Amino acid sequence: MHQLLAILLTLCTLIAAEQAAAAEKINVLLPQRNANEAIAPFIAAKYLGYLDQEGIEASYLLAAGSNEVAIQVATGNAPIGWASPAQAVIGMQDGDAQLDLRYFSAVEYRNIWSISVPVDSPVSSVAELKGKRIGVTALGSAGMNYGKAYLRAAGLNPDRDVTFIPIGAGGQAITAMKQKVVDAIVFWETANITFGIAGSPVRQLPIEQKLTTLPDVSLLARNETIKKNPKLLVGFARALAKGLDFCLANRPACVLMTWKIYPESKPAEGTPEQKLERGLKMTTTWDGWTDAQLGDRRGEFIESRWNDLSEFLLQGGQIAKPVPASRMFTNEFVGEINNYDRAAIMKQAKEFDLKSLQ
Template identity: 80%
Template sequence: MNKVLVLFLAIATMSTAGNAAAADKINVLLPQRNANEAIAPFLAAKYLGYLDQEGLDVSYLLVAGSNEVAIQVASGNAPIGWASPAQAVIGMQEGAAAPLDLQYFSSVEYRNIWSISVPVDSPIHAVAELKGKRIGVTALGSAAMNYGKAYLRGAGLDPDRDVTFVPIGAGGQAMAAMKQKVVDALVFWETANVTFDIAGSPVRQLPIDKKLALLPDVSLLAKRETIKQQPKLLIGFGRALAKGLDFCLANRPACVLLTWKLYPESKPAEGTPEQKLARGLKMISTLDGWSDEELGDKRGEFIESRWNDLSDFLLQGGQISKPVPASRMFTREFVDEINKYDRAKIVKQAKEFDLKSLQ
């Protein structure tokens, strides 16, 4: 962990120690190094005053991935984190080497953000056709390995014998490996794939089993102690984020501009204003996975069967030794309260919002 993060977390610990609900100043951890339009609902919740309405003064801290988020929340360095559940659930199992006393309290992403893909002009159209091929991942110890192996097994391949996984890093390094045909396919997360597209190296996702495609992903978690002792804090944040999502879905250009206003470095450096906005809208399209037709407009709800599928996925991959019950992974106790707000009012606000105020 770098010295800046250690210092920040030391300060965060002091500011959130004791009764965070009374102090109302909290830090929320997000699992990415750099801000982009994919986190716009979090930013909208703060910029538009939804967090203020809940009596919360929130600072967002960007950290290196979901594993880091889970560890820091479990250590008490922040009360809330937004993290992919795979690593957290591994830490929840009985007898875990490094047990994490965490639980998810509001679902956010309703589909698996990890895909197996090929360059758009590749002759490969099915996972089974990857036999004998090289598959790029950021690192051999990354979550991509778990997902990639599952996709290969689902297609009848042996991931330890039929393919070669190659660590290619991320960003420009990964794009160069793809262009130079160092690898034939990639296992990357959703926003990375969008970034490839924006940079002129689009990829095409290969079809995978529906159960794997619908595994739950990045959602809000907290220590079980926090869930028990500070429900108002968690409900308030969950509700503010739900409002931020409703606003962004109703006015995506506003949330692109809002992201650029708060994080100027996230704005594309080249192109016309129209081209820049088009790129931002591609990135914010990842919000399509933040809702599910099975739930309609309800925010934060958990689809239990999919979380059980997640447990099975980890079991089959050897990451856990026995299933983790859904009741251990998440709690629904706050979902109804999170949804107690006037959604039509938020949508109206979004549609009437003056984009010029963000320029």
């Protein structure tokens, strides 16, 4: 009996070792300098073993921004990147220097960029910003592109009616707002949440509906990878979809998971309850990872919105002619990405023991 048990244990060990050896090791680039709760679905995909189930061993590398992610994926330094599409689509234009990339799984269904003012500002519309100073991280940042589009839509001339001022990010940007160096800012969603947590809350100004639904950060890869290694891309996107489902069903677990893997992301001050409350504020970004038009379907691109993105870039003078939707993304993997038991993931999330993360 003991001999049989020993043989079985040896077989199990060999099988586990074989599976580990067979796992495809990859780097995945995320466009953030620092980890925070907003990337928890990626963390959950790894921590909960969803990537293991796909035979993938992923290391997440934090990059300086979406442009850096796109460039690194295009040069083959990582097979998968999570990047905002504006700069990537600009690089997809016909020409000798085009980026040979395409998006293969949609993640963010709403535009993460907004034009905002301090909560106590008397300004209530974009049109009222005429003659004002608008802060962006840098004059070459994506915020400039979006800010100009919002101003044009409000009937203003962005090159004549306002002044753009580079104010950096984080504490530097907060100081610029407190000292009234700028009257408004064009920043991304998680940055705005961070400003509120730091005691400098901002209020978003209404923008044209068509601009709010421009697609944003999604998964991209080289066309060669899409053609030659679809199993890897489907597996990663499916694991991320599971991670998102888990996180939407149990947000506190995913906040604690982020802190466990990236301890530096945990707030340093406050009671445990206050820290968790701050962490949960960052999870509101996941609300844009789904869309009512698609229901529970994950990863599907909405073509009309990508055409709106192409038009947005065309009007801004960043592309010379529209980029076809088929050049920007592929929906060929959507069926396989959604081929999993969503009810089982939801059950796992609701039964998850939070104490295991403390």
